[in-house]
Amino acid sequence: GAGVSQSPSNKVTEKGKDVELRCDPISGHTALYWYRQSLGQGLEFLIYFQGNSAPDKSGLPSDRFSAERTGGSVSTLTIQRTQQEDSAVYLCASSLPPAGYNSPLHFGNGTRLTVT
Amino acid sequence: RKEVEQDPGPFNVPEGATVAFNCTYSNSASQSFFWYRQDCRKEPKLLMSVYSSGNEDGRFTAQLNRASQYISLLIRDSKLSDSATYLCVVRQGSQGNLIFGKGTKLSVKP
Numbered sequence: 144g145a146g147v148s149q150s151p152s153n154k155v156t157e158k159g160k161d162v163e164l165r166c167d168p169i170s171g172h173t174a175l176y177w178y179r180q181s182l183g184q185g186l187e188f189l190i191y192f193q194g195n196s197a198p199d200k201s202g203l204p205s206d207r208f209s210a211e212r213t214g215g216s217v218s219t220l221t222i223q224r225t226q227q228e229d230s231a232v233y234l235c236a237s238s239l240p241p242a243g244y245n246s247p248l249h250f251g252n253g254t255r256l257t258v259t
Numbered sequence: 260r261k262e263v264e265q266d267p268g269p270f271n272v273p274e275g276a277t278v279a280f281n282c283t284y285s286n287s288a289s290q291s292f293f294w295y296r297q298d299c300r301k302e303p304k305l306l307m308s309v310y311s312s313g314n315e316d317g318r319f320t321a322q323l324n325r326a327s328q329y330i331s332l333l334i335r336d337s338k339l340s341d342s343a344t345y346l347c348v349v350r351q352g353s354q355g356n357l358i359f360g361k362g363t364k365l366s367v368k369p
Contacts, residue, residue, distance in 0.1 A: 176356065185361030186303065186346070199356050234302060247293070248357060250302035 145169065149235050149251035156225055157259055164220045164254045168237030175218050176238075176248065177210055179231040186234065192218065194240065225258045232256070262286060263349050265360035273368055276337050280363045282330040282347030291350035292323055294332045296343045297362065303346055306332075337367045 148167040156162050168175050177189040188202035192212045203209070207226075212218040222229055232255050236248040265282045272278050284292075292309035307314065309321040309330055320333040330347055347360035 178359070186359040188356055188358055191356035193354060196354075202356075247305035247308075248295075248303070250304070252302060 147235055147237050147249050147251035149254050151254055152252060153255045155257045155259060158227060159224055161221065161223045162225055162256065164233050164256070166218045166220070166235030166251060168216065168218070168235070169249055171239070172237035172249070173215065173240050174238045174246070175212055176236045177218070177220050178234045178236070180234060181231045189220070227258050230256055230258045262358045263347055263360040265347050265363050267361060267363060269364040269366055271366045271368060272337055274337060274339060277333065277335050278337055278365060280332045280345050282360055284328050284330070284349045286349070286351055287328060288352050289349045290352055292330050293348040294321060295346040295348055295359070297346055298343050306345070339367050339369065341365060342367045
């Protein structure tokens with residue numbers, strides 16, 4: 144079946160502009176995660192949605208970052224007034240409800256964001 | 260203290276070697292533990308879950324020590340194709356988010 148789909152795959156934007164990144168999770172996956180990864184660095188947790196629960200936003204680096212998930216499916220990560228330090232690969236992952244070990248993360252291919 | 264810590268490496272080993280990676284986590288309420296593998300410029304993929312009693316999958320053995328909040332991954336008879344970054348991953352609580360370590364880079368040479 145279809146995997147996690149992210150768009151766009153690449154985005155170049157000017158400093159100060161807003162960007163929207165989209166994630167289509169695997170159908171039936173109630174858990175959705177956003178991470179970002181800078182070159183040569185580890186994955187930095189941003190935000191986590193699980194079903195109808197309030198999202199865990201503890202990883203968002205500033206109030207310029209926000210995310211929503213409509214209808215428990217598609218998610219959009221928005222970065223306002225982009226800065227050069229926002230340049231990274233933004234990875235979305237989804238999984239079945241995280242009850243135990245039978246719910247590994249399935250990652251999309253990521254959106255490579257470059258802020259000039 | 261970082262939530263999930265790993266030795267960044269790199270580990271450079273010859274084919275056939277045995278190599279061990281270690282990981283420590285800070286949140287004692289963590290419930291689930293995993294090892295992921297990430298190839299260069301690719302997304303991470305699940306390698307194996309880590310069970311309390313320890314578990315083995317072919318050449319890979321994972322162990323968990325809850326008292327010490329320590330996880331390990333052992334790779335035996337390493338292959339060139341094992342070259343990648345190995346990520347230690349910990350779930351916060353039973354329903355919480357997944358926190359990734361920064362990864363340990365492994366390079367297996369002929």
